[in-house]
Amino acid sequence: MQTQTPTVSFIRANSYEQDILRKSLETLLEPFGGMAAFVKPGNRVLLKPNLLTGARPGKECTTRSQLVYVVSQMVIEVGGKPFLGDSPAFGSAKGVAIANGYQPILEELNLPIIDFQGVRYQTVSEEFNHLLLSKEAMEADVVINLPKVKSHAQLVLTLGVKNLFGCVPGKMKAWWHMEAGKDASRFGEMLVETARTINPNLTILDGIIGHEGNGPSGGEPRLLGILGASPDVFALDRAMVEILNVPAITVPTVAASMRLGVCPELNAIDYPCLHPELLKIDDWRLPDKFIPIDFGMPRVIKSTFKHLYIKFIKEPISAYVRS
Numbered sequence: 001m002q003t004q005t006p007t008v009s010f011i012r013a014n015s016y017e018q019d020i021l022r023k024s025l026e027t028l029l030e031p032f033g034g035m036a037a038f039v040k041p042g043n044r045v046l047l048k049p050n051l052l053t054g055a056r057p058g059k060e061c062t063t064r065s066q067l068v069y070v071v072s073q074m075v076i077e078v079g080g081k082p083f084l085g086d087s088p089a090f091g092s093a094k095g096v097a098i099a100n101g102y103q104p105i106l107e108e109l110n111l112p113i114i115d116f117q118g119v120r121y122q123t124v125s126e127e128f129n130h131l132l133l134s135k136e137a138m139e140a141d142v143v144i145n146l147p148k149v150k151s152h153a154q155l156v157l158t159l160g161v162k163n164l165f166g167c168v169p170g171k172m173k174a175w176w177h178m179e180a181g182k183d184a185s186r187f188g189e190m191l192v193e194t195a196r197t198i199n200p201n202l203t204i205l206d207g208i209i210g211h212e213g214n215g216p217s218g219g220e221p222r223l224l225g226i227l228g229a230s231p232d233v234f235a236l237d238r239a240m241v242e243i244l245n246v247p248a249i250t251v252p253t254v255a256a257s258m259r260l261g262v263c264p265e266l267n268a269i270d271y272p273c274l275h276p277e278l279l280k281i282d283d284w285r286l287p288d289k290f291i292p293i294d295f296g297m298p299r300v301i302k303s304t305f306k307h308l309y310i311k312f313i314k315e316p317i318s319a320y321v322r323s
Contacts, residue, residue, distance in 0.1 A: 006235035006264045007031065010243075010274040013208050013227040016066040025070055028204070028229045031272035034078075038202045038231075039142050041079030046140035047071060048200070050148045050163050051086040053217050054099025060211045060221040062100045063146045067206050069105040071144060076109070084113040085136050086166045118169035128193045134167040137198055145203040145233060149210035149226070149240065151219055153287040155188075158216055159240055160203040160233040161195045161253040168194060185259075187293050188252030192260055195233055203233045205240060212285040219287070226279055234263040242266060242276045244284040252293075 009031050013024040029035060039045055049063035068084065075082040084106075086093040093115045097106070106113060118132035137143055147163035155162060207226035213219030226243065230236035234257045241248050248254045257263035266276070 005270050006232045007270045008230040008236050008239045009272055010228045012225050014225045016064055021070050024227055028227050035074040036078045039075050039078050039080035043080045043141035045075050045080040045082045045142040046137055047082050047084050047144050049146040051088050051093055051096040054096045056217055057100050060209050061217045063148050063206050065102045065105055072109050084111055085116055087116040087169045116169040128190050134169055137167040143200040145200040147205055149207040151212050151215035151286050153214055153291050154293045156251045159237040161191055161237050164195045164198050165191055167198050184252045184293055188256030191253050192256045200233055202231055203236050204229045214287045235269050238263050239276050243279045244281050
């Protein structure tokens with residue numbers, strides 16, 4: 001579903017308890033016509049959570065299983081067929097999900113969870129046409145993007161657009177860090193082109209509890225009490241940056257979306273529930289220091305070896321031990 005005027009829905013939400021969260025999500029999606037506006041009977045629906053790591057369960061590094069559970073229920077109730085997918089940096093999607101408490105919902109709802117496989121798809125920009133994207137994401141009938149609000153030591157913030165980088169399979173992400181990471185502007189444009197090509201039907205941003213400081217995994221939980229949603233991932237990210245009081249031009253993904261003309265102005269966005277001004281956070285903590293985006297060749301090789309070792313040899317034993 002796309003709307004002519006970019007629309008972003010924000011509400012206050014403070015609980016992951018199932019019944020309360022269900023009501024919050026219904027309120028959040030009501031301006032768009034509810035889940036039925038995005039999912040039709042028989043649709044295969046990819047749910048793309050942030051499954052970054054299994055190393056810090058409880059530190060809000062990943063999308064909450066409770067949110068995935070309720071969204072899955074809502075998809076099933078309108079006739080959709082949900083499945084989960086991601087491409088974690090280390091280990092498998094299922095391994096990371098289970099380490100973060102997903103096992104009960106996978107079993108109760110019989111949810112398939114897959115590791116993305118790559119196929120070369122035509123991107124909007126010829127400059128990034130050699131980018132491999134997930135076959136499963138591109139061929140799903142509906143994509144629902146489920147990012148977590150987090151600070152990021154390389155990209156300042158990781159929101160909806162950055163979460164879709166998980167649709168780049170396996171260690172291709174590390175190679176893109178090496179290829180495009182020497183230029184933050186180009187790296188941001190690569191992430192925007194990835195998001196434009198995936199073109200999620202709906203993004204639901206988990207800001208009930210965020211992850212601030214030395215993210216994406218080394219920071220600490222922060223209660224924000226916010227849920228956001230939009231069919232326009234770029235509008236949602238732009239509005240959320242405003243809430244966190246972080247200059248848009250300092251966030252490579254948002255700056256690139258503005259530069260490429262896919263990000264609307266704040267005053268051009270319709271806010272049917274709460275306006276960003278009513279949700280302002282003045283003391284959100286960014287990383288203590290920022291690190292380069294680019295990965296040198298030795299780091300890529302080391303990272304690739306570690307990924308394969310964990311995934312195929314010892315994931316059940318030590319993939320998720322905090323170092």
